[in-house]
Amino acid sequence: MPDIKITPLGAGQDVGRSCILLSMGGKNIMLDCGMHMGYNDERRFPDFSYIVSEGPITSQIDCVIISHFHLDHCGALPYMSEMVGYTGPIYMTHPTKAIAPILLEDMRKVAVERKGESNFFTSQMIKDCIKKVTAVTLHQSVMVDNELEIKAYYAGHVLGAAMFWIRVGSQSVVYTGDYNMTPDRHLGAAWIDKCRPDLLITESTYATTIRDSKRCRERDFLKKVHECVEKGGKVLIPVFALGRAQELCILLETYWERMNLKCPVYFALGLTEKANNYYKMFITWTNQKIRKTFVQRNMFDFKHIKPFDKSYIDNPGAMVVFATPGMLHAGLSLNIFKKWAPYEQNMVIMPGFCVQGTVGHKILNGAKKVEFENRQVVEVKMAVEYMSFSAHADAKGIMQLIQYCEPKNVLLVHGEAQKMEFLKDKIEKEFKINCYMPANGETCTINTPTKIPIDVSLRLLKAEAVRYNAQPPDPKRRRVVNGILCVRDNRLSLLDIDEMCDEIGINRHIIRFTSTVRFEDPGPAVKTAEKLKTLLSEKLEGWTITISEANISVESVLIKVEGDDDSTKNIYVSWTNQDEDLGSYILGLLQSMVQ
Amino acid sequence: MKLYCLSSDAAKPCFVLSFKELLIMLDCGLSAHSVLNFLPLPPVPSTRLASLPNYTPPHLNDPLLEGELKECCGRVFVDSIPEFCPPLDKVVDFSQLDVILISNYTCMMALPFITEDTGFKGQVYATEPTLQIGRFYLEELAEWVSGAAGSAAGAARRWKELLHVLPAPLAHAARPRSWRRLFAPAALARALARVRVVGYDERVDVYGALDATAVSSGFCLGSANWVLRSAHEKVAYVSGSSTLTTHPRPINQAALRGADLLVLAALTQTPAHNPDHMLGDLCVHAAVTLRGGGSVLLPVYPSGVLYDLLECLSAHLDGAGLASVPLYVLSPVADSSLAYSNILAEWVSVGKQARVYLPEEPFPHAALVRAGRLKHARALHDDAFSADFRQPCVVFCGHPSLRFGAAVHLVELWASNPAHAIIFTEPDFPYLDALAPFQPLAMKAFHCPIDTSLNYSQANKLVRELRPRELALPEQYAAPGPGAPPRPHIACDAPVVVLRRGLARACGARRGLARGWLSAALAARVAPRDVRAGLRAAPLAAALRVRDRRVSLDDAPPGAPGAARRPPPRLELAAPDVDALVRALAREGVADARVERGADGCIVHLPRHDTLVHVERHATHVFCEGDAGVRQALRRAIAACMPHV
Numbered sequence A: 001m002p003d004i005k006i007t008p009l010g011a012g013q014d015v016g017r018s019c020i021l022l023s024m025g026g027k028n029i030m031l032d033c034g035m036h037m038g039y040n041d042e043r044r045f046p047d048f049s050y051i052v053s054e055g056p057i058t059s060q061i062d063c064v065i066i067s068h069f070h071l072d073h074c075g076a077l078p079y080m081s082e083m084v085g086y087t088g089p090i091y092m093t094h095p096t097k098a099i100a101p102i103l104l105e106d107m108r109k110v111a112v113e114r115k116g117e118s119n120f121f122t123s124q125m126i127k128d129c130i131k132k133v134t135a136v137t138l139h140q141s142v143m144v145d146n147e148l149e150i151k152a153y154y155a156g157h158v159l160g161a162a163m164f165w166i167r168v169g170s171q172s173v174v175y176t177g178d179y180n181m182t183p184d185r186h187l188g189a190a191w192i193d194k195c196r197p198d199l200l201i202t203e204s205t206y207a208t209t210i211r212d213s214k215r216c217r218e219r220d221f222l223k224k225v226h227e228c229v230e231k232g233g234k235v236l237i238p239v240f241a242l243g244r245a246q247e248l249c250i251l252l253e254t255y256w257e258r259m260n261l262k263c264p265v266y267f268a269l270g271l272t273e274k275a276n277n278y279y280k281m282f283i284t285w286t287n288q289k290i291r292k293t294f295v296q297r298n299m300f301d302f303k304h305i306k307p308f309d310k311s312y313i314d315n316p317g318a319m320v321v322f323a324t325p326g327m328l329h330a331g332l333s334l335n336i337f338k339k340w341a342p343y344e345q346n347m348v349i350m351p352g353f354c355v356q357g358t359v360g361h362k363i364l365n366g367a368k369k370v371e372f373e374n375r376q377v378v379e380v381k382m383a384v385e386y387m388s389f390s391a392h393a394d395a396k397g398i399m400q401l402i403q404y405c406e407p408k409n410v411l412l413v414h415g416e417a418q419k420m421e422f423l424k425d426k427i428e429k430e431f432k433i434n435c436y437m438p439a440n441g442e443t444c445t446i447n448t449p450t451k452i453p454i455d456v457s458l459r460l461l462k463a464e465a466v467r468y469n470a471q472p473p474d475p476k477r478r479r480v481v482n483g484i485l486c487v488r489d490n491r492l493s494l495l496d497i498d499e500m501c502d503e504i505g506i507n508r509h510i511i512r513f514t515s516t517v518r519f520e521d522p523g524p525a526v527k528t529a530e531k532l533k534t535l536l537s538e539k540l541e542g543w544t545i546t547i548s549e550a551n552i553s554v555e556s557v558l559i560k561v562e563g564d565d566d567s568t569k570n571i572y573v574s575w576t577n578q579d580e581d582l583g584s585y586i587l588g589l590l591q592s593m594v595q
Numbered sequence B: 001m002k003l004y005c006l007s008s009d010a011a012k013p014c015f016v017l018s019f020k021e022l023l024i025m026l027d028c029g030l031s032a033h034s035v036l037n038f039l040p041l042p043p044v045p046s047t048r049l050a051s052l053p054n055y056t057p058p059h060l061n062d063p064l065l066e067g068e069l070k071e072c073c074g075r076v077f078v079d080s081i082p083e084f085c086p087p088l089d090k091v092v093d094f095s096q097l098d099v100i101l102i103s104n105y106t107c108m109m110a111l112p113f114i115t116e117d118t119g120f121k122g123q124v125y126a127t128e129p130t131l132q133i134g135r136f137y138l139e140e141l142a143e144w145v146s147g148a149a150g151s152a153a154g155a156a157r158r159w160k161e162l163l164h165v166l167p168a169p170l171a172h173a174a175r176p177r178s179w180r181r182l183f184a185p186a187a188l189a190r191a192l193a194r195v196r197v198v199g200y201d202e203r204v205d206v207y208g209a210l211d212a213t214a215v216s217s218g219f220c221l222g223s224a225n226w227v228l229r230s231a232h233e234k235v236a237y238v239s240g241s242s243t244l245t246t247h248p249r250p251i252n253q254a255a256l257r258g259a260d261l262l263v264l265a266a267l268t269q270t271p272a273h274n275p276d277h278m279l280g281d282l283c284v285h286a287a288v289t290l291r292g293g294g295s296v297l298l299p300v301y302p303s304g305v306l307y308d309l310l311e312c313l314s315a316h317l318d319g320a321g322l323a324s325v326p327l328y329v330l331s332p333v334a335d336s337s338l339a340y341s342n343i344l345a346e347w348v349s350v351g352k353q354a355r356v357y358l359p360e361e362p363f364p365h366a367a368l369v370r371a372g373r374l375k376h377a378r379a380l381h382d383d384a385f386s387a388d389f390r391q392p393c394v395v396f397c398g399h400p401s402l403r404f405g406a407a408v409h410l411v412e413l414w415a416s417n418p419a420h421a422i423i424f425t426e427p428d429f430p431y432l433d434a435l436a437p438f439q440p441l442a443m444k445a446f447h448c449p450i451d452t453s454l455n456y457s458q459a460n461k462l463v464r465e466l467r468p469r470e471l472a473l474p475e476q477y478a479a480p481g482p483g484a485p486p487r488p489h490i491a492c493d494a495p496v497v498v499l500r501r502g503l504a505r506a507c508g509a510r511r512g513l514a515r516g517w518l519s520a521a522l523a524a525r526v527a528p529r530d531v532r533a534g535l536r537a538a539p540l541a542a543a544l545r546v547r548d549r550r551v552s553l554d555d556a557p558p559g560a561p562g563a564a565r566r567p568p569p570r571l572e573l574a575a576p577d578v579d580a581l582v583r584a585l586a587r588e589g590v591a592d593a594r595v596e597r598g599a600d601g602c603i604v605h606l607p608r609h610d611t612l613v614h615v616e617r618h619a620t621h622v623f624c625e626g627d628a629g630v631r632q633a634l635r636r637a638i639a640a641c642m643p644h645v
């Protein structure tokens, strides 16, 4: 089965919920199982009825691979395993397995308790789902079954994010999930070896952007925060508990230390300590610098950043507060926003993308008044800043990854159609490989040349190497092997002919030709043979010619001289059927010599 | 395949395997037994040790020997920087090594001796915990040996020439001329910088010739057995393995099954002692001593069993009403070792891993540190340590040989007080020899060795389950020779190769096949014919491409430069049918064939062409005195009536 088939159930020409079906070598693999944060109805989850309209789904999917803990990559997993009924293997890295259930539970609470949604998975379902997960480590080669192998590579992006290499037989695919190619304050850059997959499935969130340097954005961010607190303003930074929050904390912590600032910084979420603890314990997944210094000082033990208490909201004077959730759609960050928004000296910094319908989305689009369900209207006089700290690869990074792993085809997901077009063009031009960008529900078929494993006789290879190395070096010269191809129990081998006869116990029938040349050459036969050998050596340069008494052999062609000292000699030339070319050539040579 | 053995210490192994034209070193253990022949190096000056009398062998006047030997507690010791016994360097040229594979941190201490100033150009592979904890062990050792009070002393050499006149046990020192002083810190740093980190079950490509995979061995954090695999051969190296349940990830046995060659090393050094019982005894001895007002000294390495000791002992003392007794860990690397153990979530047992998901540290010692119960310091004279040192207490510190490190000072200090106790847990040194320079000893000494490596019955069970085709092991583990007294050993149904330091042994079956890849295009062109049931064959001429030792067979375009000088071979399976041959010759225009049938074949005469065709069961011989045209006609005719592929 030389085709690889890909069908996005999500992330096909959109940034929403990643869920991609991959079929290769008779195996079906689901890459990510995300939910869409912008919908409250059934569009939130991937359309599993695409896979099988009714009946068990488990028999249709060989395994599910989750790239990282973001909900747009794992949010539908409990739904799939506990409500749709998938019971097959699920793979993710250890940090993802540790952190994903916390985010899933948070999201569940918001959906069920605040929005009153029904038909949602329960806390117990999340626990049961995570129990079924097999945790993998980086570079570990995991055999899902006898033919399907997967391997995780470091992806940066968030703690525990991984890219996955997937192989069936001689075909392989790399799926990136979300990744970034530049190290940040707490994570390293994505890395992959030259694994030359048949297909690279890459995210393309920033397909057209070449982002300004990280340093500039950081300086900008610190400057804004500093200016605001200097004037006595309050800074609100809505974040999600895990991910950017830690990066921004490290950034502020080091800045406060360096500038010796006294203004309080608070991290306002129940999860703070817990979240930071995950980073402390999975420190091997962070960047080089943090790993090197953690014994002396764990970067996630913050000196300047203190836990927040609700009563601080009305405290006078400057402060900086990190609060969840990140899109200002509920909870503490929204409460703080309502209190602080009407004052000009205050500021809110949105460090990431906001889904339509959220307060975050509204104010980023310039809304000066925000109305709430209870008809409460909040005037927005505070400064609103957007600063992208989300860690995705930009166009340059994507091109770099392609260069690293040298795929034979590229497929773009997790991006906007127009931007994808641009990148597709660039990839096809620059790398001269095909690039695909299927929409959701659209199947993309990629034909790959297959290679069939074969056992090759070392004797055959060594004989070839000897012949090849005996010739003057010429890089253009083709190397050729001749042998017998055997097919047994569906296994192929290429053997030397005698080896094959020995191994399988058949007696080869040998056809031999012998012709005689008469030569008038008085003297001992040995002398005649020596003369002939000298002549042959001149004519047959590069061939192995040996002599033993009156017998000469030119590789496998035998020449024997017979006759009394004073009479005519009989020269017998003998060769097997397959040496006809050489045998007849030598015979011709000897015939012309004696005339 | 050939296997060289470079270490005489089966618990600190070092082998070199030549496999697929590569030289692969398996472990590079450093035997430290030699240090027991040296005087202790106290971390702070000791008047007792400094004032020991010189020793001179009777009837010998050798000025070169002056000051090299001292008499202490009725034994003779060498007064010099202690020396170690690295792997043999005469049998294998270290500059020719391609790869070094390390199984765990107790088996890598000789690394700088192999890789530094030897011309070594290869790769070194180990897991992340092996590298980190190995670094702690090595740095601790280097700091103690170089930082000790008496380290100004030069290297004593003369005594090595005079072994025959020295008293036991020095007289029986094994090959002291090959002993070496520890490497300089710079060489150590360079050697460690060479190590490439691998994860469990990560397939490492070794120069395209084979894959090397580290699989969990269950012995300590990051400990690994190695599986070497080419397309047709599998070698398993099992070193330092444990089937007990402790803090590391459990042993992965499945990966080791069915190897062509199984190399077994580093079994337990104390087969008579059950580690669980020893741990229980230790807790009891410690509690009794503490209750009596004495302190407990545990000479240990800075990682490994230490973590289990901290966990079990603290819990036991809590239960015994001794929760207020402080625990001290003294080591130049104590802080790093304790911190590291708690970030290695991916390398610990499932139970410990579950704690990380909460998230809580996998080991309780972090909580003990936070609670002020466990204190750690770099050295004895650290202010932080000496300021709040109070007794009775439990002190964990090195070195288990009692020849250097803080333990030397503490034994000197406590030796005369019978209330104190020293408990030996590390299995590397005979405890009585370790204590020899401190006699007479009033403090109690207990021997509770905890070695979780396989014992003989566990190893025999493992070998039976793994079913290797061939087993290689050090002579210590092999069956005793005929007439020798019986002792526990490893038995195996498969052939056993016995290894001894300095010897090379051939092993492993030779396989004549390499893995290649056939292009689909070429595969589609060949049409194999049935040779017999279940076997089909066809001649094949293919363009060969070898890149990084990966063999590819593709379609050979006709007439390509350097193309086949010989046509693809044809395999004739049986003699031609003679009647068919005569008819075929007639079609070729050779019509006067006369057939003469004999007992063992037929002769076909072609008198007009002066030619005879002798057809036998396994050979057809054509004696052709006619011209080339006749011969070609004969070839075509024979080909036409002969079964072949």
Ligand SMILES: [Zn+2]
Binding pocket: A068, A070, A073, A157, A178
């Ligand atoms: Zn993401």
